[in-house]
Amino acid sequence: MKITISEVSKYVGQEVKIGVWLANKRSSGKIQFLQLRDGTGFIQGVIVKSEVSEEAWNIAKELTQESSFYVNGIVREDHRSPSGYELTVTDLSIIQITEDYPITPKEHGTEFLMDHRHLWLRSSRQHAILRIRNEIIRATYEFFNEHGFIKIDPPILTGSSAEGTTDLFHTKYFDRDAYLSQSGQLYMEAAAMAFGKVFSFGPTFRAEKSKTRRHLIEFWMIEPEMAFTDHEESLKIQEQYVSFIVQSVLKNCRMELKTLDRDISKLEKVQAPFPRISYDKAIELLKEKGFDDIEWGEDFGAPHETAIAESFDKPVFITNYPASIKAFYMKPDPDREEVVLCADLIAPEGYGEIIGGSQRIDDLELLKKRYEEHNLTDPAYEWYLELRKYGSVPHSGFGLGLERTVAWISGTEHVRETIPFPRLLNRIYP
Structure with missing residues (x-):
């Protein structure tokens, strides 16, 4: 048989x-x-x-x-x-019968292994990491399907940036400019106005010249968007979702976690609700930990996120960042306009931000004002304004980076091992 x-x-x-x-x-x-x-x-x-x-x-x-x-x-x-x-x-x-297989049981350098990524995938360690990735994907579909979300596929070629940044991959779309998508979020907002609760899962691209262990040029994002949903409700969905995928991996990938020598006791603690800390409190905490140079209004880097996460044994939400360092579409806090209704979810053990989310601006005039402040005069954004013109409602959403999440759950140091064929600043082969 x-x-x-x-x-x-x-x-x-x-x-x-x-x-x-x-x-x-x-x-x-x-x-x-x-x-x-x-x-x-x-x-x-x-x-x-x-x-x-x-x-x-x-x-x-x-x-x-x-x-x-x-x-x-x-x-x-x-x-x-x-x-x-x-x-x-x-x-x-x-x-x-194979002859002269290049990857032997002896130690090999990372660059050698990356050059032979098409073969390195066969090793027990890489096999375990990518099976955990697959389980996270499977559990993602299960979670959102069970919670009434519909999967919508946003375009990969777009006429504008989702966040108004310049870290874009430019191409020609016949006689006009186009870009590889940084995020499907704006399109998911349109979909949410049609279907209520939606999510996308697809590749995104950042032309960011970063070489850190947390960054890829091409990576995959899960991006839910929810109509009639405020920031607080969105945070609850986020922590339920992350808890669900962690517990699914614990249940269905025990052997893979063992292959990777992952300390599962740390994962077993990942149950909603998650702790929360405001940006203001995070600044205070960092100063207590010796980051004397950090000032209110500055964004956090990897060392800051790691230091904050060390104070918690679960993922932690950092909420209410200054509006000046966040995207144009984030809704200001009604009680304090200089900060926005947003949160980054920071994974434990030094893995950094795995989710960024916010309540979106639903007021047409305020969004027009934000357009002006961010110099977004491109007609490619007109359709996004129209979402606030025709039946606008409170709505919120978030994006989870798959590779960082796989790295955290599997205990893998570098995100290059969490995607089958990584695209890095200096690598597009194989």
């Missing part, structure tokens, strides 16, 4: 056939231990010389790293194995 490694628990004591690659092997005289993978998981195959044909034994001896073959064997329970199962090999059928 042909199965996958992920299905072996259903076939204990039975003989099965699996298409596999050889990840590694070792020999102990008359026994060979084959580390096998098939894309769904890893399992050890044990081949005993006295229990198989001479041909099968010799085939096993020929196998090199990443050779592909079909293996027949009997599934056994083995509590010493990470998966809990082992395969007693009865026969082998070669598909291809």
Whole structure:
């Protein structure tokens, strides 16, 4: 019976056939231990010389790293194995013998591994990280579908910047200028006015010349937008969503977390509600921690976010930033116009901001004023103004960066390992 490694628990004591690659092997005289993978998981195959044909034994001896073959064997329970199962090999059928596979079990430099990213994906560590990524994506769809959201796909080519910045990838759209999308948010606001609660999930692009471990040039965003929803209601959705995806990973990716040596006790604490701290209090906290140069009105960098997060064992919301350092569309606090109704969600353990969100301006005249203040005279923004002209309502939304979230939950230091083929300042290969 042909199965996958992920299905072996259903076939204990039975003989099965699996298409596999050889990840590694070792020999102990008359026994060979084959580390096998098939894309769904890893399992050890044990081949005993006295229990198989001479041909099968010799085939096993020929196998090199990443050779592909079909293996027949009997599934056994083995509590010493990470998966809990082992395969007693009865026969082998070669598909291809690989020669000179470049990524060996020895240590390799990061640049070498990135140059061979198409092969590095096969390693147990990269496999675990990207399976956790997949679980976060799966749980995202489950959460928003169960909460009445509709998925809407915003365009990737746009005629303007979502946030009025200059860090854009420019291209020609026939006879006019166009840009790769920085965010689908403005379009999601339009969709929310049609469907109430919506979310998008897609690639975004920032031409930001940053080389930090938190930045990618191309990354994926989950961007919900909600009509008839104020800032406080949005914060509750955010903490429920993040709690849900963390608990889903804990439930469905135990083996992957173990492969990565992730301290799951820290993830188990991630349950709504999350602590909150105002921007004002954050400034005070930073000064107490020795950041004497930080002044009110300045944005926070990675060291500041890390220092703030150290005071909490859950993700923490920093709320009510100065309007001067936030996007033009954020609604001012009715009680204090110099700050806006917004929040950044900072992950624990030094992983930084994973969510940025706010209540949006719903007043047409105020938004026109913000346009003028930010020099947004481009006709490409006219449609966005019209959302406030025809049936405007209070509405809020947020954006979660997938790769930073994967890095935090999986315990991966650099976001380049949390996306299959990272695009960095100095890398567009492979």
